[in-house]
């Protein structure tokens with residue numbers, strides 16, 4: 001499997017076989033996750049974050065350091081020449097000279113794609129506007145695979161802001177590679193983007209849309225993937241006011257689910273889940289962040305590494 005030098009802009013840039021190869025590598029990365037190795041010694045990764053991030057940025061950074069590589073970049077564009085009016089295109093043309101790979105997060109939907117077109121080093125999309133977040137989809141799938149032992153055959157609900165949430169868009173596309181039943185549960189105002197629905201229909205994926213939780217759906221679920229309302233992406237604050245507090249995962253609601261339902265969340269969470277859920281064995285959102293480290297180590301090694309592991 002050759003991923004060396006590849007850009008990852010959308011999850012569909014990877015095939016199912018490539019995704020599962022990354023999972024195999026991620027399993028092998030476990031032994032390096034708490035110590036250091038030299039698999040990416042002398043490699044430099046540039047992290048260009050034009051939007052806030054905790055997990056994505058720090059896990060890419062930690063992944064690179066655990067692999068023995070180095071990291072440069074910024075998490076606050078106001079500290080770079082962007083503040084002087086430099087364009088994204090010029091920034092990429094400069095930064096590519098300083099590194100072996102670029103990880104970019106940007107509020108504009110086409111920014112990562114543009115960066116990949118301009119750059120001679122591989123570019124990884126760490127979140128582009130409301131559109132996509134392919135490495136999150138990879139770690140989400142890996143979490144399901146680790147916690148359930150398989151992905152095929154599962155009943156998976158994606159809950160919350162399906163309109164502005166980029167993680168659910170990439171995850172929905174990632175699930176087209178598997179034989180699953182998808183339940184989209186959201187307020188009507190935040191239903192799944194129409195173009196995603198059309199693509200899933202063309203791909204013959206089994207899915208249904210719901211505007212509230214139904215008991216017969218809850219009792220079927222193997223995975224409950226919860227997201228926050230993406231307040232910062234609403235063009236109109238009045239639109240946000242209408243939907244805020246429109247759903248919450250409670251202990252009572254979880255009583256209607258299977259005893260081994262896996263609860264995931266890309267985080268950050270705000271108020272869409274009861275905090276008492278944290279102590280349930282079903283709550284997997286913190287281990288999900290650890291799996292994110294393994295997956296990003298695997299991806300960086302696959303793209304920047306020199307030899308098969």
Ligand code: NCD
Nearest residue numbers: 055056127166167266267268
């Ligand atoms: C997500 C994102 O940035 O899209 N966070 C993340 O990367 N784990 C989800 C979110 O912000 O709600």
